[in-house]
Each structure stands twice: as C-alpha cells, then as structure tokens.
Amino acid sequence: MQRILEGFKPEKLFYYFEEISRIPRNSHEEKQISDYLMRFATNHGWAARRDAVLNTVIDVPASSGYEGRPKVILQGHMDMVCVKEPDIEHDFTKDAIPLAYDSDWIYAKGTTLGADDGKAIALILALLDDKTLKHPPIQAVFTSSEEIGLYGAQNIDATMLDGKYFIGLDYSSDENVLVSCAGSSEHMISIPAEKMAVTDSKKKKALSISLNGLTSGHGGGDIHRYRANGVRLICEILCALCEQFPIELAAIAGGSKPNVIPANGCATILFSAADAQAAEIRLEKLCGTLKTEYQHTDPELNLVWTEIAVPNMCYSEKTLQSLLDCVDLLPLGPFNYLDAEHKFCKSSCNMGMVFEEADCIKISEMVRGNSNYQHAQVIRRIRRAADRCGAAYEQESYTPAWEIRNHSPLAQQISDIWEKVRGVRPELNIIHATVEGGIFIEKMAALGKDIDVVNIGVKNPNVHTTKERMSIASFISAYELLHTVLEELK
16 A cells, blocks of 8 residues: 655655554544554563553663663654535545545544644653664653543553653644643533424424534643634524524534534524524524634534424423523633733633433533642633533543653653753743643552653644644654753763
8 A cells, every 4th residue: 555655754654654644543442553553562572561442562672782771752643533514425433544645744634633642652662662862761651542531541541651751742832842632521510401393383394503613722721712602603693593582492513522622513493484584594694703803713504504303302491491501601711811911721621512411402511720729710710600500520530641740850850851852942941731640650650650750742733623733843853853962861
C-alpha cells in the first residue's frame, strides 16, 4: 500500500505516524493499537506488559554507558477523539484515517487527524527504533481512553512504573514546557422525560431545525475564546420560539463528546399550522441575529429548517420547560482567571452534549479547574441547577489539578537543552486542559515514589475537530529535541 507520507525525514517518525493512523483507536477500543505496541516490543526483544484496562508499558534497557542514569518515562495515550464531517463516509471502527498534507501541515480529509495523541506514539516508537540513539533506561507508557475522563491513567497499575523523570507528550504546542494543568470532572444531568401522543396532528406543522457550521474546539483549551455552543444555542432558539407561540418538542440532539465544544444542535418541533408564517419569520430573524453575534468566533454558523411530516409522539410541556430551565441554569464557559490579561482560566465548564434516552433527556457537563477550590464551586453550581429542575445528577469522573512543582530538575535540564538545540529558552507554561501527568504523580506518591513531570509537544491546532492539523516542521523538531534530551539528561 502506497504511503501518503513517504519521503519525509526522519523516515521512521512519519512511518510510525502513518502506521498508527491505519489502526482504529477510539476510546475503549484500543485493543488493536495495544496489540501493535506489544508486537513492536516483542520484535525488538524488549519486555512489555499491559494491565486490565490495556495500559501498555514497554521497558527498554539503557544504552552502553548510560546504565547509571535516571530512568525516563515517555508517555502518551493510545485513543483519539473520533469526529467526522456529516457528509463524510467513514467508519472509525475499521477505516484508516484519510491522511493528506499541504505545505507544512498534515491533516485528515473530513475527520479528526488523531495527532492527539498519535504524535506521541509515533515519537516514542521512532526514538526507540533509532539505533544511533544513546539513552538511559526508558519506560514507554501508553495509556488507554484518555479522551473520556483519563480512564486509563485513573486505573493504571502503577506498580508497573519506576521511572524518576516523566516526559508526557500529550501537548499541542511547541512553544514552551508544560509544568502544570487543570483537573477535570464529568457530570451527567438526566431530566425526566414524559412522552405523549400528538393531538390534532392535521392542524399542526413540524419543522426540523439544524444549527451547524460552528467552529467548535477543545472544551478546555478553547473555552476562553467564547465560541458558540451548539447545545446552549439550540435551546436558546427553542426559548425564543416559546416566547412567541406554543411549541411542542419531538426530538433534540447536539454535540458529540463531553470535552468538545458542540459544533451543532438540532431539534424537531411542532406548532399550530396557523403559526407557520410567524415561525418562519422568527427563525429568519434568529439566524441573522446569531450570525451577527458570532461573526468573529463562528463565521460559518448557519441555521436551517425544513418542514417534515408531523411525528406521532412529542414531549410534554413540563419536560420541555424543565429542559430549557436546566440549560439556562447550568454553568457554561470560563468563570475566573489566573492572570489579569485573561489568558489562563482558573475554572470553566463545557456543555458537551444533549441527547435522548428512553425515559430522560441527558446533558453532559465537563468542568476544568487549575484551582481545586474553584473546580469544586462549579460542581456545586451544576448540582444545584439539576436539583432546581428536578433532574438527576451523577458525577462520572474527577481528576485533581496538577500543581506546579517548586523545584523541578527535569524542567531545568530540558529548558537548558531546549535553549541549546533551538537557540531560545522556553517559558514554563500552565494549561486549562487536563493531561495525565498529575494522576501519575498521585499514583506513584501512593507507592512512596517521587517523579518529576513535564510535558513537551508538537504544534497541533484544532484538536478534537475535523479541522485538526499537525505541523511537519514542529513534529521533526520535537523528535530532534527529544533525541538530545535522552542523550543528555542526568
């Protein structure tokens, strides 16, 4: 099979990125990629093992003369966020990612690229397969289901790990060294749903309303950009219609993942045939208003509606109002900041999805906090909103913040090597997204082991969206930096 990335150097770096792009790796579906990694270890004669949730660890002995140096853990996660454009035929359970490149960028045609965190896997495999590399003992750690609550790291058997330095590669910037991140939690709100038969259907009209073209983005890293949220907006549209005339709700959906700003929202509504003209006029005005309101953040926003056959069932008025009340009351967006310039969020909440189940309508919320205290305050607001609307509440996951280490020999050494290799000293950065380093610190501390953690990365914008891409030059530069880091760390 012809390789799309054939000819790029270092050859093995791009070879492995394309290899893993052919392997399905949705969250909780990492068996194939884990098997690939186990075979990789076996083929090189290295010990490898995995735990009950498929976290996979490869132990690589030190090069001659490097046996006494501190063991280094290189870490990335195996899964990816699987999102595609509505008109693209792609089955993430079996199809390869449709890779393409243009100038300095690798991207996927109509799907997420999966460089989050395929870049980490490729970097690690290419480094381990480089026979010229002089390196200390290395543990390559590949975690499962990071994208859905850092599930693999949360449940890892930490007795498998014994490194002193920990270099995470789940980072989408090449401009600095990451030394702290937000904690995160996932929450599900379940609104009791009453369905009833539609009455007087011959006197009613039905519209399928779709809000699409939203910019979307990472539910933490992009939340401060105030992009349109498809779930909140589709409910705001329903509220606006309710204020003018009675409507009935037959269906609602929006968003794709808890940690992704929803790129869409849709609803099916019923109303009196006598209100048909008023409904069209109201929707046209709303479309114009939303396009103006979000012209800078979501320039491709579009609201469309189509008349459809009147369905047989719809939700009760009580259910509709409970849904709209709940969406209004639930927290959304950034709330406070670590700096006066509002560059770094301290806490935030993303309303990731709304969807229907047999007896309820569910809304997912994902909270992030660089402050554990502020994180707790947002969670309190979610619980209270659910209670006021008569909805059930469930916290599905929780990860504490990764606090800044007062003195990090690893960060100091990597900064020195970075300056030597790239000619400029990096800043030490914090992010309002959640990576796994903090969990490993806690897990290892519980075993009486201390690890020094940093993350370094590759320029990889628009992750978790179909506009995701990765810089070729940055990918190569990360490989070269890591090559030197492994040779010089002490």
